[in-house]
Amino acid sequence: MRPLLFLLLLAIGGTTQAAGMRFSLVKTAETETRDAFTIEGGAWTEKAIANHVAVLIEHHAATLLLDTSLGRQVDQQFESEMPWYDKPLLRYGKVTPVRDQLDRDGVQVDRILLTHSHWDHASGLADFPEVPVWAPYEEIEFSRIAPPPAVLPSQFAHAIRWMPFEYTNQPFMGFEQSLDLFGDGSLVLVPMVGHTPGSTGLFLTLDDGQRYFFTGDTSWRLEGFTGPKEKFWISRNMVDNDRDATFKQLQRVHELMREDPALIVVPAHDETTQRSLGYYPNWIE
Numbered sequence: 001m002r003p004l005l006f007l008l009l010l011a012i013g014g015t016t017q018a019a020g021m022r023f024s025l026v027k028t029a030e031t032e033t034r035d036a037f038t039i040e041g042g043a044w045t046e047k048a049i050a051n052h053v054a055v056l057i058e059h060h061a062a063t064l065l066l067d068t069s070l071g072r073q074v075d076q077q078f079e080s081e082m083p084w085y086d087k088p089l090l091r092y093g094k095v096t097p098v099r100d101q102l103d104r105d106g107v108q109v110d111r112i113l114l115t116h117s118h119w120d121h122a123s124g125l126a127d128f129p130e131v132p133v134w135a136p137y138e139e140i141e142f143s144r145i146a147p148p149p150a151v152l153p154s155q156f157a158h159a160i161r162w163m164p165f166e167y168t169n170q171p172f173m174g175f176e177q178s179l180d181l182f183g184d185g186s187l188v189l190v191p192m193v194g195h196t197p198g199s200t201g202l203f204l205t206l207d208d209g210q211r212y213f214f215t216g217d218t219s220w221r222l223e224g225f226t227g228p229k230e231k232f233w234i235s236r237n238m239v240d241n242d243r244d245a246t247f248k249q250l251q252r253v254h255e256l257m258r259e260d261p262a263l264i265v266v267p268a269h270d271e272t273t274q275r276s277l278g279y280y281p282n283w284i285e
């Protein structure tokens with residue numbers, strides 16, 4: 001009996017100690033493009049990599065996925081619905097869907113959060129039909145009416161378990177409104193209206209106090225915030241729903257980075273920033 005009791009105590013102890021939050025960038029693919037196409041004033045002679053990732057977050061209370069990146073059906077979605085003239089600019093390389101990577105390790109997701117409903121962030125929704133999807137009302141509405149290339153209707157054709165949310169008037173990190181997901185300040189959503197009507201940013205704070213800010217597509221590149229610099233004008237016209245509002249968000253994050261130099265800002269497609277953090281199954285904790 002004694003060894004059994006010991007094992008039991010060990011198991012209980014192990015459970016209580018595994019409380020720390022952690023996250024991992026699940027990379028599904030990359031798009032090779034030109035520096036100038038991604039940012040105002042960029043070089044046409046320089047290559048730029050746009051990453052496609054989802055963020056897997058293990059919180060004490062739940063396992064979350066921020067965005068779904070390119071999914072199992074992305075080729076079908078892209079070929080049938082993306083306008084032919086947009087395809088060359090948006091074409092991606094080899095895809096390893098998030099669901100494939102997580103299933104391999106038996107990881108179960110409890111909740112999906114969307115930074116916004118654009119095709120390259122929502123493609124994998126269909127791979128997680130059983131998981132509730134959190135988004136502001138404005139973004140759910142946008143996903144129903146926005147045309148390609150921004151939104152591909154087939155990605156929202158299945159029965160999505162939408163969980164519409166509203167922000168509270170609790171200010172956070174310079175934003176007037178916020179939503180503290182678990183009431184512990186570790187995961188806080190903020191409205192970043194501009195790129196889309198319901199674009200959302202996520203502040204993630206680890207137990208040691210290191211804070212990360214996932215900014216979706218407000219800028220594709222970190223330089224967009226350090227500048228601040230807008231996207232290249234053709235790209236901007238193609239993807240930013242409200243140019244002025246998007247620029248205000250760039251300025252806001254620019255200020256935030258000056259006030260809090262320790263903050264790590266992670267734009268959804270910035271390959272340099274993301275490579276420095278590593279990819280799933282590498283965890284940041």
Ligand SMILES: [Zn+2]
Pocket residue numbers: 116118195217239
């Ligand atoms: Zn976008």
